[in-house]
Amino acid sequence: MAEYQTAYQALTSYDDEDTDDNDLPINDHDVMIHVAPESSKARWNHIENLDDFFNRVYHYHQRHGFLCMVLEEILQLVQFVFVVVFSTFLIECINYDVLFANIAYNHTHKVTIPETIYPVKQCFHRFDFFIVVCLIIASIFWVFRLIKVVYNIFKYLEIRCFYLSALKISTTDLPNMTWHEVQRCLLEVQKEQHLCIHKQELNELDINHRILRFKNYMIAMVNKSVLPLKFHVPLLGESTFLSTGLKYNLEFILFWGPWSPFANNWHLRDDFKQSHKRQILADSLASKILWLGVCNFLLCPVIFLWQILYLFFRYAELIKKQPSALGARRWSNYARLYLRHFNEVDHAFIARLNRGYGPASYYMTIFTTPILVILAKNVAFFAGSVLAVLALLTVIDEDVLSVEHILTTMTVAGLIVTVCSALIPDEHAVYSPERLMKNILAHIHYMPSHWNGNAHTYKVRDEFALLFQYKAVYLVEELLSPIITPFILCFCLRKKALEIVDFFRNFTVEVVGVGDVCSFAQMDIRKHGNPQWVAETETLANKYHQAEDGKTELSLMHFHLTNPEWKLPDNCSVFVNTIKDQAQKDMASLSVMQQENAAFSSLYSPMPSLGIGVGYGFSSMVTSNATQSTMTAHGHSHPVQLPARLRGALTSIDGPLYTSSMGSLQNSTDLLSSGLSAIASSRFIDEGTRELMSADMSFSALYMHEMRNRRTRPSENLEDIRTRVQWQRQDSNTPHNSPHTPSMPEIVERPVEEEKEIDTSAPDEQHRITKSC
Known part of the structure; x- marks a missing residue:
């Protein structure tokens, strides 16, 4: 019993200040019961x-x-x-x-x-x-x-x-x-x-920071084009290359290798935080990249042989049974970094890409070359005729198969027919590239601004193909990776050494309880916001510190909707509330316009659902089928419309199909407002509500893109449209020869402000380690 008392005193006397006044007295008989749970807890302390x-x-x-x-x-x-x-x-x-x-x-x-x-x-x-x-x-x-x-x-x-x-x-x-x-x-x-x-x-952000610390750095470096992943290839034009082998080498040299800038998993080396050592560190990093490239070159024959054997054993049987598998598409490795939000966990990101796979595949089938279609039809006719005759002879007498190369001929003919069939479009299909691109955007959330309104062009198609590549192209990249990777390391990545060093110094912050993280992953609107996506008063970032393509804004909205219990920082809360207030204003303006003018209402009315191929039916505008649900926002209860379609599993959400930008604006504001107002004051959010809010991110992304488009091009806003409709109504009720015929006011155009050019080649500013709770 004396040993138990000694153990109890050792456990309770090390920190008397933290002893709770409400602790019950423990007698000698209860000592063993007390020690067991404390030792269990200490294991995870x-x-x-x-x-x-x-x-x-x-x-x-x-x-x-x-x-x-x-x-x-x-x-x-x-x-x-x-x-x-x-x-x-x-x-x-x-x-x-x-x-x-x-x-x-x-x-x-x-x-x-x-x-x-x-x-x-x-x-x-x-x-x-x-x-x-x-x-x-x-x-x-x-x-x-x-x-x-x-x-x-x-x-x-x-x-x-x-x-x-x-x-x-x-x-x-x-x-x-x-x-x-x-x-x-x-x-x-x-x-x-x-x-x-x-x-x-x-909090939720701290956990995501630790799980995705290095992934956030990779996403930010791709967003700021720090890593050389885009190349101009003669005869092929612009292309991207990020094989599994190259990605492994990048992560090795940048994050977890013995000579990486990180001293351990959570701390950037102090030298990289000092601006006066940038050139020395860049030379050292370039030297290490060179040696890594040389090692890759020496191991190239062995790795190349392994790639051949592995790809053969893995895909040979699949290609034999389904030759069309090579014509299928997949999201490229580059797209898996470009399209990913900061702090987005793997399973959520994969589910989002899977939901966008259907419309993306259908969009790529729109673009056909008439000459190629004619040739494919005729080649399929010839090869199919040979295959049909050989199959008939085999049915008559199976000894035909013993003839040399008969089976090979049948296999090749079947492969040709399959490939040609994939090149021939469905004669009953109706193509709407702009609407399909809206469906794609609802799931992938990112696209360059010049894609808007140009989805029917081959230029946009070719750029989208860099994100959504053929599986055959992926296999060729993996096969050639042992040969190409050493050249990229030695001749492309090595030249980026100084830029990489500057990136780590300028975009690393220390967070209490987490360690060094990429500052972009903090989703700080004031520091990394883009004026095209937020009001100019909400961001202080210059061009070098701004995230591209709305990465900060969309990532913040996504994390907010998928983690509704996370408490928004003040500056982030201002941005989200601004989006919600603007959405409510747009909803009110559209409602007034629809009530005042029936023609306007029919012009921007929801479009009925449209089936687009086997297995890919896209939902219609959901406003007419919405159900009333009372949510709390800003302390006031008001009815908001939530679509019944969204109450199912998250993976069943297909996304909206729109007739126009204004139609998308009307319905995306409905869903955005409902999603933002669904965040109750309680800290506990059930999984059904969480799935609903996560699905609302599709509509939030569309609405945020719509707001970006309104900021970056001269256009008429909702009030301008409303004014035009009112004057048109007055004009229709007034004789045209009347001297009192009112003239319609001119629509005020808001020109885009020119951005100041900022030299980002070698920023010399001293990096400051900031600590935030």
Whole structure:
């Protein structure tokens, strides 16, 4: 009992100031009951590497728990061994002369499989120097992978224990919980057990900062064109290149490599925060990039061979069964950085891209070349005729297949027919490129300003193809990546070394309880807002500090709607309230116009839904089908219209289809206002409301783009349109020959202010580390 008393005194005497006055007295009999939970809590107190810990918590949820993660890791090891062993077996252990009957092996029976395989000893003797080197490198790589897998398994066990003991989430409950529910439990655990000791309470932004710290830097560097990912290729024009291998090298040299600018996962090296060392650091970084490029060049043959084997084993069977898979499209690796919001977690971003896949695919089918269509129809006719005859002969007598190259001819003919069919448009389709682009924008949220009104042009189509590339192009990029990546590192990225150093110095801030983060990820409107997207009084940023394409504004709105319990900073709150107030004014103006003039109302009325291809039906304007729901905003209750369509699962949202910019404005303001006003004063938001508000981001993005367009081009606003309608009504009721015929006032044009040119080649301003709570 004396040992228990000593243990109790040691636990309770280390910090008398934090002792709660309401703590009940504990007698000797209760000491053991008291010590057990304290030791359990202490296990999760002050986690040293919270970035890694929160990342593992997130991936544990997304990858469906401990068993799935371990099984996936082990099977990846087995898959690597299979690819290496099976490839070596095919290259060195098969007697292809016997297999293809190039030599007379025997005349008594058909050649068997064992007769086409060399004996084991002979197979080993056939190994040449190149094969031996490849096997040694593969073995070393596999051993490192094995060590990493064993390490990860122990980490997975730790996270599993954290879910069970701290978060109180069982294995059976995990598949049915959303990430927001897990995140809410995580914030509650911080209050009790202090995972982070630098802050009493964490918020949603702090967690996202730690999970997406380096990803936010990558998004910002792509947004500011710091990384050389766009190239002008002769005969091909502008193109982008960001293969998986190049992306791995960029992250290695910039973030987690031994010579990266970061001292650890959460702290930028002090040298990079000092402006007078910028040139020295740039030279050092350029030298490291050069050596990394040389290493990539030396390993190029091995990596290239691995790429060939891996892509062959992975896609050969798919291409055989579905040749049209090469004609399918995917969001490019560049698009996955360009279209991503700051602080947007993986699963939400992937779901958003998946919702935009349908309209994007249909949009790309609009553009056909008449000559190519004519040729495709005729080639498909010839190849189909040959295929039909050979298929008929096979049905009559199956011995036809034993004729040399008959099966090959049928396969090639079928492939040609499939490819030509993909080039022939549907004769019953009705194409509306501008409306489709609105549907795409509702989901991807980003597009250059010059796309607006030009979606029917090949220029916009080619630029959009950089974001939405053919899968065949993706496979070619991955195949050529070992060859192209060294050249990009040595001749393109190395020249950007000084710009990269300046970027880290100028756009890094220290946040209490989080560490060094990209300042763009703070979504500070005053510091990084763009005058095209916000009122000029709301931002103080010059051109160098402004995020492009509304990245700051759209990211803030997205994070606000997907994390409604997050308390907005003052400057961000002003921006959101300004958007909401403007939306309400526009709604009121449109309502008045519709009541005053029936013709105007019909002109901008919702368009009925339009089916656009197999499986891609897009919702109509939802105002007429809206249901009344009372929400609270600014302390006053008022009815707002929420579409019944949006009450389902988030993945079922297709997005609006619009007849005009004014039509999109009317309905997007309805949904934007409802989404913003749906944020109740309570700290708890149920998942249904959260899904609804997350879906409203599509309408918010459209409305914000509409406001940007109104700011950046001379146009008439809603009041101007209303005035015109009133004068037209008066004009229609007044004889044209009357001397008192009123003249319609001129529409006031608001010219765009010229932006001041700012030299951003080498900013010399001293970086200041700012601390915010």
